[in-house]
Amino acid sequence: MGPGLDTGVRVRLGETVLKYANEKPFREYNFVIEVLGMEHTLCGRYSAFERPMSEWADDFPKDWFHFAYNYTTNDDNVAQRAHKLRAFLERALNQHDEGRRLGSAVTHAALQVASSSPMASALYAVAAERKRVADAARAVEAARLAAIATEQRDDCAFAQTFNSMIAYSSVPPGALTTITFPRPQQFELRNKLGGWGDAVIKGPGGHPWFKLVRTNPSFFGELFKNAHFAITTMSGEVLLVLQEKFRCMNFEYDLFRIDPRTRMHVPVCKIVRSCVDNFMRINDKYRIEHYNQVGLHGTVTCSGSWPNQFTLLAGGAVVASVNKQLVSLTETYHVQIAAHTDVLLFVGIACAIDRIHHEVEDERGRQESRRRR
Numbered sequence: 183m184g185p186g187l188d189t190g191v192r193v194r195l196g197e198t199v200l201k202y203a204n205e206k207p208f209r210e211y212n213f214v215i216e217v218l219g220m221e222h223t224l225c226g227r228y229s230a231f232e233r234p235m236s237e238w239a240d241d242f243p244k245d246w247f248h249f250a251y252n253y254t255t256n257d258d259n260v261a262q263r264a265h266k267l268r269a270f271l272e273r274a275l276n277q278h279d280e281g282r283r284l285g286s287a288v289t290h291a292a293l294q295v296a297s298s299s300p301m302a303s304a305l306y307a308v309a310a311e312r313k314r315v316a317d318a319a320r321a322v323e324a325a326r327l328a329a330i331a332t333e334q335r336d337d338c339a340f341a342q343t344f345n346s347m348i349a350y351s352s353v354p355p356g357a358l359t360t361i362t363f364p365r366p367q368q369f370e371l372r373n374k375l376g377g378w379g380d381a382v383i384k385g386p387g388g389h390p391w392f393k394l395v396r397t398n399p400s401f402f403g404e405l406f407k408n409a410h411f412a413i414t415t416m417s418g419e420v421l422l423v424l425q426e427k428f429r430c431m432n433f434e435y436d437l438f439r440i441d442p443r444t445r446m447h448v449p450v451c452k453i454v455r456s457c458v459d460n461f462m463r464i465n466d467k468y469r470i471e472h473y474n475q476v477g478l479h480g481t482v483t484c485s486g487s488w489p490n491q492f493t494l495l496a497g498g499a500v501v502a503s504v505n506k507q508l509v510s511l512t513e514t515y516h517v518q519i520a521a522h523t524d525v526l527l528f529v530g531i532a533c534a535i536d537r538i539h540h541e542v543e544d545e546r547g548r549q550e551s552r553r554r555r
Contacts, residue, residue, distance in 0.1 A: 187311045191275040191284070192216040195268045196223065198260050207254050211264055213271060215293065215301075217308060222301040224271075224294055228253070228263065234292035238283060239274045243267060280316040281309030334387035337363055341391050341525070342415045345442050359439070360524040367525055371515040371532060383413070383529060390416050392526075394533055397423075411537070413530055422530045423447060426537065432456050433541060435534035437527075449473045450527060451482070453534045455542065466542065468535055470494075482531075488539050494528060502528040 196212030212225045236242045243266040245251075253259050277283050284305045287297065295301045344361050369391065370384040385391040393414050413422040420440045427434040433455045438447035451472040470482040480497020494502040501523045507514040517532045519525055 189308050189311050193268050193272040195264055198264050209254055209260055211267060213268060217304040220301055220304050222295060238288050243270050281312035285309030331387060334389060338385055338389040338391055345421050361526050362522050362524055365521050367519050369517045369529055371517060422526055424530060424534055428541060433538045437530050453531060455538050488535055504532055
C-alpha cells in the first residue's frame with residue numbers, strides 16, 4: 183500500500199428493524215462500515231454492542247436512564263440512539279492512535295469481522311498505513327527538532343567567539359559591532375542579576391551563553407576599576423561593561439563594548455531612571471540613550487512594567503520583551519529578542535534595568551523602615 187492510501191473509515195446508518203424474541207419486541211440496528219471501497223454490515227441490538235465495544239472505547243454512548251425511555255417502539259428515541267451509535271463508531275474507528283485500534287483482534291470481534299475475511303485485511307491495511315504515516319511524521323518532527331538543536335548549539339558557540347573574531351577582521355578599531363541572528367532568541371535571567379556572585383545567562387535550549395560577573399580591580403585590573411558588572415563569554419572574555427551611578431533616587435547605567443584589540447571601552451548606551459521622570463508614576467520610566475544606531479532603526483524606548491509585560495522598542499517596533507516566570511523557586515525572567523537585533527545590547531539593557539529595579543525596591547524598603555521608626 184503506497185502513500186496516499188485512504189485511511190478514513192466511514193460509517194453509514196442502515197435500517198433499525200423492529201424484531202421479536204420470545205414474543206418480546208426489540209430493535210436491531212444496522213450500520214454499514216466502509217473501508218478502502220469495501221463494505222461490511224454490522225447489526226445487532228444495543229445490548230449486544232455495549233459490552234464488546236466498551237472494552238476498546240471508553241466513550242461508548244451508554245444510557246444510564248434507559249428504563250425511563252421507550253427505545254423499542256418510539257421511533258424518535260430509536261433514531262436518536264441510532265445516530266449516537268453511528269457517530270460513536272465513526273469517531274472510534276478514526277481515532278488518532280497510529281492504527282492500534284483498527285489492527286486489534288478485539289476490535290474486529292466487536293465489529294463482527296471474521297479474522298480471515300477481506301474486510302479484516304482491509305482494516306489491517308489501513309492500520310498499517312496509519313502507523314506508517316505516524317512514523318513518517320515522527321521522523322520529520324525529530325529532524326526538525328534536531329535542526330533546531332543544532333542551530334541553538336551553533337548560535338551559542340558563535341556568541342563565544344564573535345568578539346575575538348573582530349581582531350582578525352577589517353572592522354576598524356573602536357567601531358561598534360553587533361551580534362545578531364536571523365531568528366528570535368530567548369534568554370533566561372535568574373534572581374537579582376548581579377545581586378550576589380556571578381550569574382549565568384542561558385539562551386535557547388538552556389545553553390549557557392554569557393556570565394554576568396561583579397567586577398573589581400583585583401579581578402580585572404586597573405582597566406575595569408570603575409565597572410560594577412561585566413557580561414562575559416563562558417570562558418571569561420569581557421564583552422560588555424555595565425557601570426552604575428546611583429545617587430539618591432537617580433539611577434544610571436553606562437554600557438560599554440570592549441574592543442578585543444585595544445581593550446578600549448566603546449560607549450554603547452546609557453539607561454537612566456530619574457527621580458523627576460518617575461514622580462507620582464505607577465510604572466517606572468526608563469530613558470535609554472543609544473550612542474550608535476548600528477543594528478537599530480530609530481530610538482530605543484520602553485513600555486510596560488518591569489518585569490511583567492515589559493517591552494523595548496526601536497523606532498516603534500518591538501525588539502525585546504521581558505516576562506517574569508510566574509511559578510519559580512527563584513526570580514526568573516525570560517527575555518525574548520527579535521531577529522536581526524543586537525542580542526548583547528538588549529541582554530545588557532535588561533540586566534541593567536533589572537539591577538536598577540531591585541535597587542529602587544530596596545531603597546523604597548529602607549525609606550519605609552525609617553518612617554516606621
